[in-house]
Amino acid sequence: MRTLNAALPTHAGGPVRVEGWVHRRRTFADRTFLVLRDRSGLSQTVVTDGAARRQIAALPEETVVRVEGTATANSRAPGGVEVTAPVITALSPPAAPSPLELWRPELDASLPTLLDHGALSWRHPAQNAVWQVAAASLRGFRRTLDAAGFTEIATPKVTATATESGAGVFAVDWFGRPAFLAQSPQFSKQALVGVFERVYETGPVFRAEPHDTVRHLAQYTSLDVELGFIDDHRDVLAVLREVLAGMVGAVGELTGTSPAGLDLPVVPEEVPVVHFSEALRLVGASPDEPDLAPEHERALSRWAVQEHGSEFLAVEGYPSAKRPFYTHPQPGDPRWTNSFDLLFRGLELVTGGQRLHEHAAYVRALTERGMDPEDYRGYLDTFSHGMPPHGGFALGLERWVARLTGLDNIRRSTLFPRDLHRLTP
Amino acid sequence: MRTLNAALPTHAGGPVRVEGWVHRRRTFADRTFLVLRDRSGLSQTVVTDGAARRQIAALPEETVVRVEGTATANSRAPGGVEVTAPVITALSPPAAPSPLELWRPELDASLPTLLDHGALSWRHPAQNAVWQVAAASLRGFRRTLDAAGFTEIATPKVTATATESGAGVFAVDWFGRPAFLAQSPQFSKQALVGVFERVYETGPVFRAEPHDTVRHLAQYTSLDVELGFIDDHRDVLAVLREVLAGMVGAVGELTGTSPAGLDLPVVPEEVPVVHFSEALRLVGASPDEPDLAPEHERALSRWAVQEHGSEFLAVEGYPSAKRPFYTHPQPGDPRWTNSFDLLFRGLELVTGGQRLHEHAAYVRALTERGMDPEDYRGYLDTFSHGMPPHGGFALGLERWVARLTGLDNIRRSTLFPRDLHRLTP
CATH class of the missing domain: 3.30.930.10 (Bira Bifunctional Protein; Domain 2)
Incomplete structure (x- = not known):
């Protein structure tokens, strides 16, 4: 059963499955943050496992993925909950590079570019x-x-x-x-x-x-x-x-x-x-x-x-x-x-x-x-x-x-x- | 304030104003029934005054009229209420003869005629x-x-x-x-x-x-x-x-x-x-x-x-x-x-x-x-x-x-x- 990002807080402490687009990946020395976008908003998944981190490295922004893991309270995460210990499944092929940087807070492309895409x-x-x-x-x-x-x-x-x-x-x-x-x-x-x-x-x-x-x-x-x-x-x-x-x-x-x-x-x-x-x-x-x-x-x-x-x-x-x-x-x-x-x-x-x-x-x-x-x-x-x-x-x-x-x-x-x-x- | 035909029963005994299309006129020796159609259904007005009856005779079916009168209980009227002692005002010019007899219970025209009109x-x-x-x-x-x-x-x-x-x-x-x-x-x-x-x-x-x-x-x-x-x-x-x-x-x-x-x-x-x-x-x-x-x-x-x-x-x-x-x-x-x-x-x-x-x-x-x-x-x-x-x-x-x-x-x-x-x- 899929959980929408906005509903994650009501599942804190339990198993969850979220699905959506890779909005942004943030890679640090010991972990990768995967920001997932669905129709309800954004969520954050913390990936520490080496194999899973390598997997994410090959799933560019806008790829569609399923993340199964645990909803874990974290006051610094959006909505106060993040997904931990994830198993990630790609639901679409890795996305081609996007002509628009959709992860930026504001789309700064020109109007013709926005409309063309x-x-x-x-x-x-x-x-x-x-x-x-x-x-x-x-x-x-x-x-x-x-x-x-x-x-x-x-x-x-x-x-x-x-x-x-x-x-x-x-x-x-x-x-x-x-x-x-x-x-x-x-x-x-x-x-x-x-x-x-x-x-x-x-x-x-x-x-x-x-x-x-x-x-x-x-x-x-x-x-x-x-x-x-x-x-x-x-x-x-x-x-x-x-x-x-x-x-x-x-x-x-x-x-x-x-x-x-x-x-x-x-x-x-x-x-x-x-x-x-x-x-x-x-x-x-x-x-x-x-x-x-x-x-x-x-x-x-x-x-x-x-x-x-x-x-x-x-x-x-x-x-x-x-x-x-x-x-x-x-x-x-x-x-x-x-x-x-x-x-x-x-x-x-x-x-x-x-x-x-x-x-x-x-x-x-x-x-x-x-x-x-x-x-x-x-x-x-x-x-x-x-x-x-x-x-x-x-x-x-x-x-x-x-x-x-x-x-x-x-x-x-x-x-x-x-x-x-x-x-x- | 206009009353819809379907709401007439709730006004029984009081003054009402109904507005709609002359759906059908039925003329008898001593009275004319005016059936009025609005978006909620039909109502019946009883006209006994001579001048008003002559007025209605000149308002063919489909003319748009206002009827101000009294909502009067009558078990034989549709909905148990009819309008009596009416003052009638035409809101449109007298309608031209309709190619369709809209007052009949069933429209019996051919499909092309229905669509043309x-x-x-x-x-x-x-x-x-x-x-x-x-x-x-x-x-x-x-x-x-x-x-x-x-x-x-x-x-x-x-x-x-x-x-x-x-x-x-x-x-x-x-x-x-x-x-x-x-x-x-x-x-x-x-x-x-x-x-x-x-x-x-x-x-x-x-x-x-x-x-x-x-x-x-x-x-x-x-x-x-x-x-x-x-x-x-x-x-x-x-x-x-x-x-x-x-x-x-x-x-x-x-x-x-x-x-x-x-x-x-x-x-x-x-x-x-x-x-x-x-x-x-x-x-x-x-x-x-x-x-x-x-x-x-x-x-x-x-x-x-x-x-x-x-x-x-x-x-x-x-x-x-x-x-x-x-x-x-x-x-x-x-x-x-x-x-x-x-x-x-x-x-x-x-x-x-x-x-x-x-x-x-x-x-x-x-x-x-x-x-x-x-x-x-x-x-x-x-x-x-x-x-x-x-x-x-x-x-x-x-x-x-x-x-x-x-x-x-x-x-x-x-x-x-x-x-x-x-x-x-």
Whole structure:
């Protein structure tokens, strides 16, 4: 029966079998320390027997081994227990020299090297811990929504028409017919509000971004929510608030190594909201600006911390011209919309809002933008058959994790990123 | 404050507000019954006021409405409570005539019609209930694996090389470079066993199946599991058993409408296992047969019920020639493999097994099949750096749900299916 490294203290004094990767060997005159890594953390084995020491000398770092021995209390060992009198069995052939020194406390390789060797770099405990934040976030996201009566959905990732616009889509050869990778589950999730009222999906979305930036990927994991029977976008924001609290809560429950930069925010009972026009005024921008510049987003985040003690700030009312055609206008003033961006630590993290729900409103919105409603017929049909007022949001998992752990590039929080240049590993 | 239909009995005697779709109107001489559908089920509103009755006459089925009235006990009403003295507000424009009669107890439209109008057909309570089985299965899958120390992963869906073989892949134009939609997360999930030991993913996979069958889709949801530090494929099967029990358990927890054909199996403490060679003998096939024919699978399932009282049967040892190159051979007899198919009610539901974990074994296996190891260099590199003995399995969500609910076509358990002919809705 295998014992995980983290459970060794509960076996002190008894026989144990640990299995994992040779993380590091430290050789002294009379003994060799074998540091073993498994999914729960590190352990230390003391090897004094000559034959066993020679055996270890031939098992380089990253070789997979089984160690059977005695768990022995030693206050200087990690966790207060080390393995003594070991019998070692290699479970893999001796590992080839690693291009990364995974045993160092910090991985100091360049980003391209880390990404080229993703299958190795993620083995580093600090990297591994970053992904645990992602996995916990997914857990918290679903747990919150399951408890609130949402239904998980699975939508098509290949579509006959581009979701949002003709730009930025990947073309697929679909049995000889032209098709596209879905930029979002937007159309499907709206249609399914007509079925389940409240839906969510966690899945890949695809953006043929020709820009090589630290915050864009060509594939990322979108956490999508859509719900019906709302009054307006504020109801959507209230669900987003619950979801964020659930995600932060799940990350907070993680045991084991924390990523170096992890800094969990407090999710306020109510996320402060500022109107787009007021946001422009606050940052000293012209009232005619159609969008917030990155420096504006940073300034607004600072303002929210000072004014509201909140690292989250919702900016509502974005100008219609900058929002997709399905965005619901602000009642009484159609220059603005019932939509919002959620800023977190100086960056846009979530986009959401209320959608149009009347067929005639869609036809009008598309026509006003010079788009042909006929191109969206299948999507629009749904709105002829009774759709409740509804809205939703989408949150990029990898961007969230990068912000939460202070990473400077979204590629560092993505298992095997895909971008303009990268199709492997 | 909105009350869901299912919660009406707890409000008997008091004021209520229900919201949902006009499921059906029944007009009598002195009253109109309005059957309202929401995500929790149906409710009945009695309308006697003349103006309100005229109002309803102009709100066809599928219009979204709000009904404010009094919850009144009536033993003949569904749930023992109906809404009386209603004030009705339309929340959507009057619905256009529906191509499907959603108020009928059974949807009797043809399959193409159901699929063409997926956004409507899924509104039918019986259809909705089918998807609830899928959503619960996902929940049970993740819950089981989260509790067993697995880490959820998110892997690339676009790759530079085909995963399993050159056939059956969709080509993608990746910024002008040739690429492919992933047929499975196989390579990535194996690499991540080297990181997290135990991983799972629930996500879309893509198969350019030129066959138009009732059990194949071009996109389906694959529930993928992979784990390290196993002895052989039997350890994988043991995890699969836990996962199936968790999925059946979660489906069993569903409240509300059950799909008509839902018939939950008992998951035995241990899934019976028969070797491929013995399976051929049992069904009277030639010992040289390289695979099981559909009628063999059905006969074996019947045998498992009779012999072991189990609706699940694992057939292990499939011939190497019929398994992918990464399959681990059966120790002592390389004609066979350490792999299995899980049969459920006469059909293959899961494929799994132990994988090769030594770099040299991969090079040998590829070379023997006339494949060039150089084409798989990135993938193979991982196995030079210490990989534990490992294995895993993949289960198609939609196929599972179809079997569980007795559906004759996998398209009936898929929200918006994609196949040879179908790219919309």
